[in-house]
Amino acid sequence: VESAEAEAEACAQNQVLSPAVNQTVKLERQEQAIAVAAVRSDVEVLQRLQGRSHSDIEAFRSQIATLTSALPRVEAAVRSLSTELQGLQRQQTELSSSLKAEVAERASAEDQLGQRCWALEAIIAKLEARSEAAQAVLEERNGAAEKAAESLREVLREGSPHSQGEEPVMPDAHEKKLHDLVEVWQSNSQSLKHLQEDFRRFSKVQEDARTSFASRCDALESFVEEQRKRWQSTSTDSGSTRVSTDSASTAMGAEPSKHSRETTETIPDLKIEENRLLELSEEVASLGAQQQLHTLLIESIRRDVEWSERVHRASMMLPS
Known part of the structure; x- marks a missing residue:
């Protein structure tokens, strides 16, 4: 742009132009000046954008450095969590096996x-069967004792004297046997009860x-x-x-x-x-x-x- 301006000024100084040509040259110079101003504004915008990009790059670099410095701590935490997870899995397996063993037991x-x-x-x-059998045996023996006592009473009644002037006499042996049978029957009855x-x-x-x-x-x-x-x-x-x-x-x-x-x-x-x-x-x-x-x-x-x-x-x- 500066070289174009210099060339234009040199041409204006070295040549003698007619008024129409001079007017055309002025218009061209104005257009060139406008274009140069636009280019300069664009260059300034690009310079500002470049400075902002540099600041953003520096911020990104600082963030990357922070993340890089925090990466070992993150890796250690991940390893610790992995170890804890493995321990919990082992505990879960042991608990499951112990529960299975307890279920089997x-x-x-x-x-x-x-x-x-x-x-x-x-x-x-x-x-129950033996108690019923014992009860049946006791009942049978009680019945036998009752029958024996009744038969003995009949024998004693039949053997008693009926002659006139004689008093009935109970034989001692029969009396003792009857007494023993009565005692046995009473004992059996009590035992049965x-x-x-x-x-x-x-x-x-x-x-x-x-x-x-x-x-x-x-x-x-x-x-x-x-x-x-x-x-x-x-x-x-x-x-x-x-x-x-x-x-x-x-x-x-x-x-x-x-x-x-x-x-x-x-x-x-x-x-x-x-x-x-x-x-x-x-x-x-x-x-x-x-x-x-x-x-x-x-x-x-x-x-x-x-x-x-x-x-x-x-x-x-x-x-x-």
Whole structure:
């Protein structure tokens, strides 16, 4: 532009132009001056834009430097979070495996408990059968004693003297035998009454035990089913029963033995039945102790399951 202006001035000085040509030259110079002013304004705008671009580039460079300096911290945080995530995954896997093991143990404990219950019911049925048999034997012996006493009375009545002036005399042997038979019959009747009372008590205890056992089994099954559903819904992959036999042992062991000792000399078979009942009572007591051990085991498993659930909920609340 400056060179064009210089050339125009030189041409104006060296040439003598006509007025028309001079007017044309003036117009051209004005147009050139306008164009030069526009070019200068454009150059100034470009210079300002260049300065702004330089400032933006510097800001970008400072931001890049800040991000570059923060990158190691971000990488360390990512590594720490990855390590925590792996630890949580291991804990989740261990928790899932422990829950599966507890479910398997609970299932095996249920199976064993069911087997014990069947065995206990079989023993109770045997006790009922033997009690009924003992009652039948006592009734039969009471009937035999009554028949013997009646026949002895008839013999005594038939053997009494009917001659005039003679007083009836009771033979000593017959009197003693009748007295012994009456005592035996009374003892058997008393023993039968006590045995019937014991049998009724034992039947009531047995019915209460069955009712309690059934309700506790239902509660245990519902609890186990609820726990299984909860474990299946929360995991990635995934009380107590007691039969009281003390009262039954007391009802079948203490009182019958007392009354059986009174009739041991006259009825030896009753002692045998008493021993059998005592043995069965001991078996029932042993089964009751085993049931209590199973109850303690189930309570321990339940506490472990509750602790595992709390740990699982705490692990789920940690930031992912």
